Amino acid sequence: MNNVEILIVDDEVQIRKMLFITLQSNAYKVSEASNAKDAIIRAANHPPELILLDLGLPDENGHIVLQKLREWYTKPIIILSAHSSEEDIVKALDNGANDYLVKPFRTGELLARIRSVLRSSKLEDESPLLKFGDLDLDLSSRIVRKKEEVVKLTSTEYALFSLLCKNDGKVLTHHYLLKQIWGPSYVNESQYLRVFIAQLRKKIEDDPNRPTHIITESGVGYRFL
Amino acid sequence: MNNVEILIVDDEVQIRKMLFITLQSNAYKVSEASNAKDAIIRAANHPPELILLDLGLPDENGHIVLQKLREWYTKPIIILSAHSSEEDIVKALDNGANDYLVKPFRTGELLARIRSVLRSSKLEDESPLLKFGDLDLDLSSRIVRKKEEVVKLTSTEYALFSLLCKNDGKVLTHHYLLKQIWGPSYVNESQYLRVFIAQLRKKIEDDPNRPTHIITESGVGYRFL
DNA sequence: CCAAATCTTTATAAAATCTTTACAACTTTA
């Protein structure tokens, strides 16, 4: 489950069911509405990341529903419609729809279009943040924190630290670390590693003499916890 | 003329001509490329607001062209293709295309889809006033203030400053900054960056010798706070 | 066209980082 919620708005039960299964099996969180009124209430109460909107609703014209939603809802809306007339398509897009798919559509294409609009609507919300006890590593902004305090690392120290973090729990061999950080021709320069591990421990361990994060596996390599 | 520039990439002269007329009569500024190489050069030299990309180019596979563009080009790309297979559509959308239209398409729909992607791409970078301590940046009027006083920046200085502001907190690499500000062929001219960073610091830092806003990440790049 | 502004290039100083050395401390193994 990637925690992205999608609201399906369609009056036909079979289509809702089909969409529900498709989306859920692709790790989306799904909610449903079968008419315009319900759709607007649900969207308002618990705004989803994306709305799939059928234009042919029983209680209100789909274009009106779209306009009402767009008065305040800024996230993507994809139209699903049985009508393929240019007039409908242009009107929907100009009313703020992000995409328009004509029924029947191919599920692969629907999923790709969902990924596409979600991608471009994604501002900066998710920065992959790794947490290890009192240590945080933000990969996108390249920031390491210890107890909320930013720790200043040189580029080599950061490369080593992030590599250890990305493989937390695993033992990384000297050979592997040297190859990844310094390159294949440095695989025998174990002393580099010792110097940099010591520097890292000084910066991130409470007591560098009794490390709890960077563990030595004698004769093999290091492990990050 | 609304000053929005669109780059048409298609090898067929008739289609280019048709698109040119359609777009120009709808107040877009239009440039053209008839092959992959030319397209990439044009997009790099003078990045348009949107690219219409035909997948069937003579000199290179369209999907590859799309990938190459997406390495650095962040604005919308709409694919125009004679192929309607689900495989092509999904692949293009997952490679970063914002929309996919199958030829022959209706011009009204094309224009509506152009408006749609331009609209959502505009939403992203519109946060009128950015504030960072004693610094203000108004993106729409291009005005920078330090303690209410307007700071006069040259266009290159402004480009650099606003790029840093828009990514505050993150480390931006030399490579990235050079590519964004000066273009892909300047990625090794690190000295430019040093000169302009120094000029910016003179203008916006209280003490340029002890910068608090533009932070050097040695060996990597710069970070704005 | 000229003058001012801006950008590019060069030179050099300063700072930060990396590499190497020497030796101390720890682990493993017999």
Added chain:
DNA sequence: TAAAGTTGTAAAGATTTTATAAAGATTTGG
């Protein structure tokens, strides 16, 4: 537990990277 092998640490030296000023080249605006 002693010897051998491995790892840790500090600090000096070497190298790389960055900062800055200023001169030359180019562009821009009047």
